[in-house]
Amino acid sequence: MTEQEIYADLSSKFGDKVIEFMEEGTLNPTVVVDAGAIAKIVTYLKDEERFQFDSLMNLAGHDADVETEFSVIYHLVSTELKHYITLKVFTSRDEPKVASIAEIHRTADWHEREAFDLYGINFEGHPDLKRILMEDDWEGYPLRKDYVPAEFYRGMRIEKVK
Amino acid sequence: MGRLHAEEMVLNMGPQHPSTHGVLRLKLRTDGEIVSHIEPVIGYLHRSFEKHAENLEYQMITPFTGRCDYLAAMGSEHGYAMAVEKMMAIELPERVEYLRVIFAELQRIASHLVAVGTFGLDVGAITPFIYCFRERELILDLFEMASGARLLYNYIWIGGLAHDVPPGFVEKTYEFLDAFDERVAEYNQILTGNKIFIERAADIGVMTPEVAINYGVTGPSLRASGVNIDIRRTEPYSIYDRFDFDVPLGQGLQGTIGDSWDRYYVRVLEMGESAKIIRQALDQLPVEGDVKSAIPRRIRPPKGEIYFRSENPRGELGYYIVSNGKNVPVRLKMRSPAFSNLSVINEIGQGWMISDVIAILGSLDIVLGEIDR
Numbered sequence: 158m159t160e161q162e163i164y165a166d167l168s169s170k171f172g173d174k175v176i177e178f179m180e181e182g183t184l185n186p187t188v189v190v191d192a193g194a195i196a197k198i199v200t201y202l203k204d205e206e207r208f209q210f211d212s213l214m215n216l217a218g219h220d221a222d223v224e225t226e227f228s229v230i231y232h233l234v235s236t237e238l239k240h241y242i243t244l245k246v247f248t249s250r251d252e253p254k255v256a257s258i259a260e261i262h263r264t265a266d267w268h269e270r271e272a273f274d275l276y277g278i279n280f281e282g283h284p285d286l287k288r289i290l291m292e293d294d295w296e297g298y299p300l301r302k303d304y305v306p307a308e309f310y311r312g313m314r315i316e317k318v319k
Numbered sequence: 320m321g322r323l324h325a326e327e328m329v330l331n332m333g334p335q336h337p338s339t340h341g342v343l344r345l346k347l348r349t350d351g352e353i354v355s356h357i358e359p360v361i362g363y364l365h366r367s368f369e370k371h372a373e374n375l376e377y378q379m380i381t382p383f384t385g386r387c388d389y390l391a392a393m394g395s396e397h398g399y400a401m402a403v404e405k406m407m408a409i410e411l412p413e414r415v416e417y418l419r420v421i422f423a424e425l426q427r428i429a430s431h432l433v434a435v436g437t438f439g440l441d442v443g444a445i446t447p448f449i450y451c452f453r454e455r456e457l458i459l460d461l462f463e464m465a466s467g468a469r470l471l472y473n474y475i476w477i478g479g480l481a482h483d484v485p486p487g488f489v490e491k492t493y494e495f496l497d498a499f500d501e502r503v504a505e506y507n508q509i510l511t512g513n514k515i516f517i518e519r520a521a522d523i524g525v526m527t528p529e530v531a532i533n534y535g536v537t538g539p540s541l542r543a544s545g546v547n548i549d550i551r552r553t554e555p556y557s558i559y560d561r562f563d564f565d566v567p568l569g570q571g572l573q574g575t576i577g578d579s580w581d582r583y584y585v586r587v588l589e590m591g592e593s594a595k596i597i598r599q600a601l602d603q604l605p606v607e608g609d610v611k612s613a614i615p616r617r618i619r620p621p622k623g624e625i626y627f628r629s630e631n632p633r634g635e636l637g638y639y640i641v642s643n644g645k646n647v648p649v650r651l652k653m654r655s656p657a658f659s660n661l662s663v664i665n666e667i668g669q670g671w672m673i674s675d676v677i678a679i680l681g682s683l684d685i686v687l688g689e690i691d692r
Contacts, residue, residue, distance in 0.1 A: 184405065184625040212532050215626060215654040217639045230639065232626045236532055236548060243626065264535030267662045275369070290362040290691060299370055 158207065158240050160186035171198060185232065185243040192246040195231070196256040196282070202233065202242070203261060209235045210242065213262040218272035223303045227253050227278055248278060257283035275300040327355065330673070334363050340437065341687030345664075345676070352672045357665045364691035372651040377403055377618040380651065382473040387653060388689040389470060390433055393426035393462070394631040395689075396475040401556060402627035402638040403477045406620035414608030415479050416558045421492065421600045422465070422474070423557075424593040428499075429458040430632035431539075431586040431593075434684040438583055439510050441681035442519040447510040454502050457495050464488055478614035489601055496594050496601075503591055511587060520583060521574035524667045524679035528577070534666065535659035538634025540683055543569035543585045544577035550630040562599050564592045579682035586684070619646050633657050633684060655689035 161178070167188060168175040174194035179187040190198055202210040210233040219228045231244040248255050257280035259266040269280040270289040277298035280286055288295065294311075297304055307315055333344040342363035348356035368387060372380050384399045385392030397419055404411070436451030459469045465484045466474035474481045510516055526536070531544045541548060549566045551559040567588035569581030620642040628637040634656030641650040660683050668676045 182623040184623060213535060214628060214635065215637050215639055215652070217650070217652040217654075219641060219650050221641070221643075221649060230624075230626075232637070232639070236546065239553065262535070263533045263662070263666075264659055267658065288362075290365045292362070299367065300373075 158238070160188070160242055163202075163208070163240075163242050164188050167198065167201075170201065174198070179245070183243070185241065187230075187243040187245050189245045189247070192229075192248045192255045194256070195229075195244065195246050196258050196261065198244065199231070199233070199258045199261050209237045212236050213258075213264045213268075216265050216268035216272065218276040218278055218300070220276060220300065220302050226250060227276055229255050229272060229278060231258075253277060254279040254281055256281055257286075259283050274298070277301065332673075332676075334360075340680070340685055343661075343685070343687055343690075345680075347673065347676065349673065354668060354671055354673055354676055357668045357676065359661055359664060361661070361687070362691050364687050366692065368653065368692040369651055372648060374647065376646045377620070377648065378477055380648075381476060382471065384653070385471045385473065386688065387655065387692055388631065388633065388636075388657070388686050390686050391426050391430040391632045392471050393422045393475065394430075394629070395636065396472065397423050397557075398627070398629040398631065398636045399638055400475050400477050401629060402625055402640055403618065403620060405627055406623065406625050406640065406642060407477075407615065407618070409478050409613055409615065411479065411613050412608040412610065413605045414483075415610050415613070417600050417604045418480060418484060418610065419475055420557055420559070420562075421597050421604075422462070424597045424600070425458050425461060425492075427593045427632045428590045429455050431590050432458075434586050434632075435506065435510070435583065435590075438520075438678075438681040438684070439516070442516060442678050444510055444513065444516060447506060450502070450505060450509065454499065457498075461488065461492055461495065464491065476614060477618055479612070480610040483610045489604065492597065492601060496598055499594055500591070503587065506587060511584060517573050517580060519678055520580035520682065521578055523574075523579045523675050524671065524682065525575045526577040526663065526667045530663065530666055531577070534663040536634070536663050537656050537659065538630070538632070539585045539589060540582050540660055541634065542566065543581040545569050550628060550635060556629055559596075561603070562596045564596050567592065579678050582682040582684075617646065619644060624650075628654070631656055633686065633689075634660060653689070653692060655692065657683075657685040657687075658690045661685050661690060 164178040174191040176189040202208045212234050214234050215232040217230045226247045226249055228245055228247050233242050246255055269283055272278050273286055274288040274291050328349050330347045330349050334342045344360040346358040347354050368383055381396055384395040388395050432451040432455045436448035439447040463469050466472040526544050528544045528546045531541045545568050552566055567585050569576050573580045622644040624641040626639045628635050637654035639652040640648050643649050668679050
């Protein structure tokens with residue numbers, strides 16, 4: 158199935174929860190969906206006979222600019238039918254939250270923790286959302302574009318990199 | 320009254336534990352000798368690769384990619400170079416493609432040799448480890464000949480190679496291949512069919528195909544569960560469609576499909592397949608061709624994003640790159656295979672003894688450098 162067909166199917170099923178189809182400016186055609194509905198959409202894509210998206214290749218947080226919203230990108234593949242789809246959700250900077258898909262694709266468990274760790278995006282419904290790469294008591298979210306590197310960590314000076 | 324009250328105990332394995340293959344901590348909840356829950360604690364080697372990448376020009380990121388999976392630096396560089404080339408639509412000279420495949424497959428053998436050797440070490444067989452490192456040494460010599468470095472090469476550049484291979488490289492690679500097949504037979508003799516080894520690895524930590532796919536396990540660990548997915552075959556990149564090779568799958572020869580022994584044996588078989596690919600690539604290698612002719616002067620991928628995946632020794636290595644048309648990426652995420660492969664350990668390690676957890680961890684073949692990035 159092509160991405161275009163998948164988009165058409167999704168928008169007839171989920172209506173305004175499916176926002177747009179992006180082909181320009183990406184080498185993986187992307188369906189932009191609502192952040193609250195992502196779990197339902199991913200479940201649908203996994204369970205339907207004609208999609209069988211059983212494998213989540215990658216989940217990445219993204220911050221384009223200090224003024225834009227955060228986004229989360231999901232790259233899905235069907236191991237049986239060998240087709241792909243990329244999903245994208247946007248969420249506000251002030252209160253970033255996205256529905257978790259960790260119970261649907263276990264791969265997402267650690268990837269969502271990573272996005273939470275580095276971007277501070279809250280994945281609602283995640284079984285154990287905590288930092289994964291950084292220290293538990295680290296302050297701030299390092300991959301945000303407006304992140305200011307800390308000067309000290311537990312009294313130790315952090316060397317500045319030029 | 321008078322009943323024995325057995326409590327669960329939490330046991331920390333690592334971070335400084337010889338069998339954790341790096342700096343990894345496993346929080347084990349144990350009931351006597353039986354492990355009831357495993358929680359991996361990672362991040363000890365976090366060097367903020369992705370943050371660095373957002374501040375570096377594209378060609379300056381290449382050496383960083385090698386430092387993520389330091390046992391398969393050629394593979395990481397290859398994947399990264401291909402992702403950026405695809406964004407910029409660069410056509411490569413044939414000679415570059417062939418040399419890249421030769422190096423990627425040599426790297427796969429070198430990486431699997433470490434995996435096989437250290438797995439033996441984990442379950443108490445010391446000699447095979449020395450044997451494996453003997454052969455790995457020969458491959459590192461070839462890498463040194465070509466790039467000057469033995470571990471971290473910075474050899475595969477965006478659009479080409481750092482320089483051509485020196486005279487005598489092809490002959491030396493043939494020599495290595497001629498000797499290698501016999502060496503694999505030696506491993507089979509000393510380890511694969513070893514009774515003690517089979518007792519330690521067969522039927523231990525069985526991973527079903529459903530669990531493997533659901534957790535995003537890829538590479539030899541996935542194929543050991545009988546799932547026929549190898550990105551070199553299912554969506555051939557570079558020039559992999561020109562070679563004739565098999566994709567070994569787990570068959571449960573000593574126990575159940577998807578056990579630790581299968582994960583080990585798939586790697587042994589894959590080394591032979593890689594040797595086959597290298598031989599074909601050497602036979603077909605074009606003599607003419609400037610390996611630097613396609614290197615762009617300015618690397619500025621057009622505005623857009625890509626997710627590109629390739630088959631690294633440990634599994635699916637993906638790069639998610641977002642460009643805004645400048646010489647520095649906006650976002651670069653590395654989807655490292657070992658990251659997802661490690662996350663499955665609680666699922667397949669529950670209910671086994673502590674010593675079996677070591678065997679299961681060894682059979683997953685993780686590299687902490689790319690897990691923590």
